[in-house]
Amino acid sequence: MRSPTVQDSDLSARAKIREAALRLFGTSGFGVSLRTIAQAARVSPGLVIHHFGSKDGLRAAVDESVLSVFLERFDSLPKDLPADLLSRAMANIFSDVLGPSPDIRQYLRRCLLDETPAGTTIFDEMVVATRRGLELLERRGGIRSDADPEWRPFQVLSVVLGPLLMEPVMQRNIGEPAYAPDVVRRRTSANLDFLSRGLFTRAADTRAEPMP
Amino acid sequence: MRSPTVQDSDLSARAKIREAALRLFGTSGFGVSLRTIAQAARVSPGLVIHHFGSKDGLRAAVDESVLSVFLERFDSLPKDLPADLLSRAMANIFSDVLGPSPDIRQYLRRCLLDETPAGTTIFDEMVVATRRGLELLERRGGIRSDADPEWRPFQVLSVVLGPLLMEPVMQRNIGEPAYAPDVVRRRTSANLDFLSRGLFTRAADTRAEPMP
DNA sequence: GCGGATGCTGAATGTCTGTTCAATTCAGGA
DNA sequence: TCCTGAATTGAACAGACATTCAGCATCCGC
Structure with a gap:
């Protein structure tokens, strides 16, 4: 392998x-x-x-090869996995694939911009999978019931994909490769904490705008 | 105007x-x-x-004009604004500028990828401003003291910039323009809730990997 | 050993690129 | 009214581009 x-x-x-x-x-x-x-x-x-x-044919082939890396691993997930394990397994797919391969990371960033068919598929698939994972998790009581179901998947995806898209910005600001194993570990731990408990102590006014 | x-x-x-x-x-x-x-x-x-x-000169001019839109408004912020108002004011700059202008949104997305000098400046500026805003907020007791200061700014920025970068994905999935005024309002409210209280009810195991 | 298919090359082709430039228009001061 | 300098044009140019193609090499079934 x-x-x-x-x-x-x-x-x-x-x-x-x-x-x-x-x-x-x-x-x-x-x-x-x-x-x-x-x-x-x-x-x-x-x-x-x-x-x-043609050049477009080459692009399509690259697209497909990247897509297949993800789809193969998505498909090989046991269908009846408990929700919390499922979300963790999905997360591991990303860290396993993206962590060691800067090429795929960079290419995925481009896909998010250029809207090639494969890129569209990958990200739509991610939204669907994330939403389903959250719904399962909710049924098992793992999610605050008053969190907005419409935006939940995108909030999780923002946290997950943020580092991918901000990789160069991060690198400049923390002074070490944003996807070095140790850095990924620290960030993962911080993100879990963030997803679990938020950041602010209390909302001054829920109807106002803290961040757009 | x-x-x-x-x-x-x-x-x-x-x-x-x-x-x-x-x-x-x-x-x-x-x-x-x-x-x-x-x-x-x-x-x-x-x-x-x-x-x-030259063509590069044109690009530089566009870069500079976008950059100046942000810098002018950053600079016009009162220096002694209380922290919570500051973070809200900064947020408003983004929704004011990005909301009505798809052109600037799209261009900023490109900047995040292509690392033009102006793009680098804009995003580095955002990290610095976000970090400073969070530090002020922390001093006033507005932030959980055990949130990781290293990752805090990027977590906030992920939530803020996520919709910018995922705009097409969002649009496909929610069926309406991701930056329509009403949609922005709903998302903003959901994001404030998310930033304030998180999403999960409890962390199964803090050292494990829920999302990379 | 042979024949056809396949992998592979590098020069040629026409299109499109950024850039140049001589020529034209036009506004405003003398 | 003439003059000057800036704004603007469109034809022209060299280079880079994706793509084509005739030809050479190499393998595999017979």
């Missing part, structure tokens, strides 16, 4: 191109030239077209 | 180009051609270069 982003040369040329594209699309955006990608994969520009048909 | 993103024709050509660029950079990325921008501003391609020197 290997990390999905190895850059060793024992991959097929097709796979090497796809990995290079994942990395370069993530770091430099979809604007990178096929020549640059081909060069990174140590392959001729023509071969990229030969394998993927 | 006018909205900063009007597209009326009573603007100078220079301003019309900058507004068109703001909109097109935001929606289509920095990859859009000068010709497209010029056409949107009803102006010749040469004039864009004449006014801004």
Whole structure:
């Protein structure tokens, strides 16, 4: 079993191109030239077209490969997992996949902006899964009953995805890689505390606007 | 006083180009051609270069104009505002600026990804301001003393910026514009509740991983 | 050993890019 | 009225782009 982003040369040329594209699309955006990608994969520009048909085809292939990483692991979750274990298992999927792979992190950030079909699927899937997890959790009494069901999933997702999107900002401000194992552990613990008890001691006025 | 993103024709050509660029950079990325921008501003391609020197110069001008919208309003905050009012005032800046202007929202999303100098400044400024606001609030007893000071600012920012970054995802899932005034009001109220009291009833195990 | 398919190359093609520039229009001061 | 400088245009240019294609190499079934 290997990390999905190895850059060793024992991959097929097709796979090497796809990995290079994942990395370069993530770091430099979809604007990178096929020549640059081909060069990174140590392959001729023509071969990229030969394998993927077009630049859009290449993008679709990268999309699909990233999507499949998540869907495979979502599908392999036992269907009858208790709610609290389910939410934890889902969380572990993200830390397992995103933690060790900066390439996938960067690419996902782009997806959130550019609204490629796969990106749309991934994030919609996350909303649905999060909402369902919260509903299960609620039925078992794990959630405050007066929390707004409409916004709950997005609040959780904001906390989960925030670090992904603010990775460079965080890095500048805390002085160490935002996804180093130790940093992830500290942040995870702080986020659990935050999700469990909030931040403020009391709301001055519930109908006012503290943060938009 | 006018909205900063009007597209009326009573603007100078220079301003019309900058507004068109703001909109097109935001929606289509920095990859859009000068010709497209010029056409949107009803102006010749040469004039864009004449006014801004180069495409990068145009981008810098757009960056600066967005940055100044925020900095001006940050600077106009009374320095001796009580902490709770300060955090509310800062929040209002965001809802005032972002709410009515989809162009600025989109452009800010790009900035978070592409790490242009202005984007870096804006978000670093936000971290600093948020941290300072929380420290003031803490001194007045408005914050749980055992909340982790290292992650507090990012947790708040995640909640604040989450909707900005997930705008399309939200829109698909709630079926109405994520920044419609009424939607903003409901979300704001839910977020205040979330920040004040959290979501879960109790943490099963503080050292485990609920969400990464 | 042979034939066809497949992997792969690198030069060529036409389109689109940012940028230049000579020419034109136009407003305002002398 | 003329002059000057700025605003504006559109044609032109070189380079980069995605894509095509004819050709070479390499494998696999026969």
